[in-house]
Every structure is written in C-alpha cells, then in structure tokens.
Amino acid sequence: MDLVAAVRQQAGGCARLGSPMYAGLCDRIADDLEAGGPSAALLADHRDAPGPDAVALRLLGSVHRLVLERRAGALAAYYPSVGGTWEPDAGWTAFRDLLADQPGAVAEWLDRPPQTNEVGRATALMAGLRTLGGPVRLFEIGSSAGLLLLADHYRYVAEDGSAWGPAASPVVLRPAWTGPAPRGEPRIVERVGSDVMPVDPRSTEGRLTLTAYVWPDQLHRHERLRGALDLAARVPYEVRRQGASELVDSIEPADGATTVLWHSVMWQYLPGEEQAAVTARIGELGAAATPSAPFAHLELEPQRPRPGAPHEFLVVLQTWPGGERRVLGTAAGHGVPTRCD
Structure with a gap:
C-alpha cells in the first residue's frame, strides 16, 4: 500500500472511531500528497513506510504537540483540545500553512511511533479481570505509560446503571459495559508492564506525549486521560524498558494469585519472530500453572471472529490449568463500550 492509500485508509478509521476532524484532515493530507504540496516534501522519506507505521497519526500527533506547546500560531484556534473550534476549510488552510512554514518542527516527531495509552481500553481489561476474580498479578506488554495497570482505580458504569470501582475516581468510564457484565471482585496485588519506548506519565514530556496522540476533537478521551495521569502520580507501579518477549520470559506463576498477561492493540506491531x-x-506458562498458581492470557486485539469475517476488537481470555479459551465480547476501538457476550 502506498502512502496516499494508507492515509486515506486512516481517514476511514478516524471516521469510524468518531473523529470527523481527523478524518477530514487525513483526506486533505492525501490530496495534498497527490498534488505535491507541503505534506509531500515533509513525508518524502516515509513514502514506502508500511501501513502499521501509521505515518498519518505520526504527522497529526506531531502537529498536535506543537498546538499544545503554543508553537502552532493560528492553527490553535481550530483545535478543540485547547479551546478552539474545528472548521474544515479554514482549519486545513492553517494546518497546511504550518507544514509549509515549520517543516523542521513538524518533522521532529515523524520518526517516533504514536504513543496512545488509551484509558478506555480498561473496560476490556476489567471485563476479563472480573471474570477471573480474586488476587491478580497483572503483567502488560506494550504498556506505553502503564495507565491500564491502574484499571482497578477507575470507575465503571455499565449500561444498566450498575457501577464498580472507587466512587471518587477521577476516571469514569460510561458506558463501560453493555450486555451481561461479569461480577467478580478482582484485587490487583502486583502491577508490572514493559515497553521498548516507555513514557513517564509523571514528567512534563510524558504528559505532553500522551496528550498529543489523543485526537483533539475527542474531549471525553482528554478528560479521562487527565484523570488517569492524576492517578499515575499517586499509585505505584512499574513499567520496564523491555521488549515483550523479555518481560514474558521473566514471568512465573505464583501461589495464591492468578498471574495475568494482558495486552491491547499492540500485537500487530511486534515482529513475527517476537510474536x-x-x-x-505463553504455552510454557500455561503448562506450569496449577490450581493454586493459575495463569491467564487476556487480550484486546483486532481479530477475525471466524474465517472471512471482518476484523473486530475481540476480548479473549485463556486460562490454565486446562487452557480454556473464551471470547468474552467485543470492544470499540478505544474501548468504550465493551460488549460482553
């Protein structure tokens, strides 16, 4: 797939996920690439990048970062994340002018992958953990800033109005679940994540990075990110600078708790050999599990529910001893809501 086609595909993805601003910008960027405009020169070194590199989201995140830093001039007036109002024609003109006037500043983030630590995906994680119940040792690969390791500190309001989690939490996910939500009471006793490029949510740079990759017209996502960042400053957890296989190699089942390996929307970015x-x-950990030291693999990844069907974000739980695999439901791309089957 060439870059123009990849950017147009991203436009469709943004539209499906509720961002008309980014859907429109991606279509305009694709047109500008074809016309040889400022984006063509800026992205010349990325023409052959594979689709998973998400070049469009890299560009959009870099520009959003300049807006947040008050370095984007007139463009800020059109960004809802800083109090502006998006206007498709005037907004695109200001966006294109920024690419032409500050190509060096925009290019600063083009070589780094987007770091979207989407808090809403905690609905899928907690659906799995409530299915398991009891003490949980939680391990996450592809953690970014590790905000999902704080899932038990968030408040979940189901479609039927029932709620779970601290009533005073600064993060409220609504509707967290549709359908028959699980009712277990998990208690996370250990929280460890890994990422090859971890983000420190307690630093100014880390908070800027996470905010820049949240789409600017989705203010509900910005609100829950702010709440999660507040919790991250107060709740201890660990994110190691490690690859996925390195963390998983270090895990062993332990008596008295379910050891859970969790990941969300990251599997496609792993090289085949690391997958x-x-x-x-995971197979070895399952074989080593016992009734007193169980192991579970919980994932939210785009998968086909059956051969030939479209991809869906499936919430899949496999538990050992026994190796039973269950599809617990499906989630929206950013997690809210998770439909429990």
Missing part, C-alpha cells in the same frame, strides 16, 4: 517467542512462552 512466536511470546506465544511459545
């Missing part, structure tokens, strides 16, 4: 290594280690 194979992680999968093999």
Whole structure:
C-alpha cells in the first residue's frame, strides 16, 4: 500500500472511531500528497513506510504537540483540545500553512511511533479481570505509560446503571459495559508492564506525549486521560524498558494469585519472530500453572471472529490449568463500550 492509500485508509478509521476532524484532515493530507504540496516534501522519506507505521497519526500527533506547546500560531484556534473550534476549510488552510512554514518542527516527531495509552481500553481489561476474580498479578506488554495497570482505580458504569470501582475516581468510564457484565471482585496485588519506548506519565514530556496522540476533537478521551495521569502520580507501579518477549520470559506463576498477561492493540506491531517467542512462552506458562498458581492470557486485539469475517476488537481470555479459551465480547476501538457476550 502506498502512502496516499494508507492515509486515506486512516481517514476511514478516524471516521469510524468518531473523529470527523481527523478524518477530514487525513483526506486533505492525501490530496495534498497527490498534488505535491507541503505534506509531500515533509513525508518524502516515509513514502514506502508500511501501513502499521501509521505515518498519518505520526504527522497529526506531531502537529498536535506543537498546538499544545503554543508553537502552532493560528492553527490553535481550530483545535478543540485547547479551546478552539474545528472548521474544515479554514482549519486545513492553517494546518497546511504550518507544514509549509515549520517543516523542521513538524518533522521532529515523524520518526517516533504514536504513543496512545488509551484509558478506555480498561473496560476490556476489567471485563476479563472480573471474570477471573480474586488476587491478580497483572503483567502488560506494550504498556506505553502503564495507565491500564491502574484499571482497578477507575470507575465503571455499565449500561444498566450498575457501577464498580472507587466512587471518587477521577476516571469514569460510561458506558463501560453493555450486555451481561461479569461480577467478580478482582484485587490487583502486583502491577508490572514493559515497553521498548516507555513514557513517564509523571514528567512534563510524558504528559505532553500522551496528550498529543489523543485526537483533539475527542474531549471525553482528554478528560479521562487527565484523570488517569492524576492517578499515575499517586499509585505505584512499574513499567520496564523491555521488549515483550523479555518481560514474558521473566514471568512465573505464583501461589495464591492468578498471574495475568494482558495486552491491547499492540500485537500487530511486534515482529513475527517476537510474536512466536511470546506465544511459545505463553504455552510454557500455561503448562506450569496449577490450581493454586493459575495463569491467564487476556487480550484486546483486532481479530477475525471466524474465517472471512471482518476484523473486530475481540476480548479473549485463556486460562490454565486446562487452557480454556473464551471470547468474552467485543470492544470499540478505544474501548468504550465493551460488549460482553
């Protein structure tokens, strides 16, 4: 897939996920690429990038960062994340002018992958943990800033009005679940994540990074990110600078708690050999599990529910001893809501 087609595909994804601003910008960027405009020169070194590199989101995140830093001039007036109002024609003109006037500043983030630590995906994680119940040792690969390791500190309001989690939480996910939500009471006793490029949510740079990759017209996502950042400053957890296989190799089942390996919307970015290594280690951990030291693999990844069907964000839980695999439901791309089957 060439870059123009990839950017147009991203436009469709943004539209489906509720961002008309980014859907329109991606279509305009694709037109500008074809016309040889400022985006063509800026993205010349990325023409052959594979689709998973998400070049459009890299560009949009870099520009949003300049807006947040008050370095984008007139463009800020059109960004809802800083109090502006998006206007498609005038907004695109200001966006294109920024690419032409400050290509060096925009290019600063083009070589780094988007870091979207989407808090809403905690609905899928907690659906799995409530299915398991009891003490949980939670391990996450592809953690970014590790905000999902704080899932038990968030408030979840189901479609039927029932709620779970601290009533005073600064993060409220509504509707967290549709359908028959699980009713267990998990208690997270250990929280460890890993990422090859971890983000420190307690630093100014880390908070800027996470905010820049949240789409500017989705203010509900900005609100829950702010709440999660507040919790991250107060709740201890660990995110190691490690690859996925390195963290998984370090895990062992332990008596008295369910050891859970969790990941969300990151599997496609792992090289094939690392996917194979992680999968093999999951098999080893399952074989080593016992009734007193169970192991579970919980994931939210785009998968086909059956051959030939479209991809969906499936919430899948596999538990050992026994290796039973269950599809618990499906989630929206950013997690809210998760439909429990």
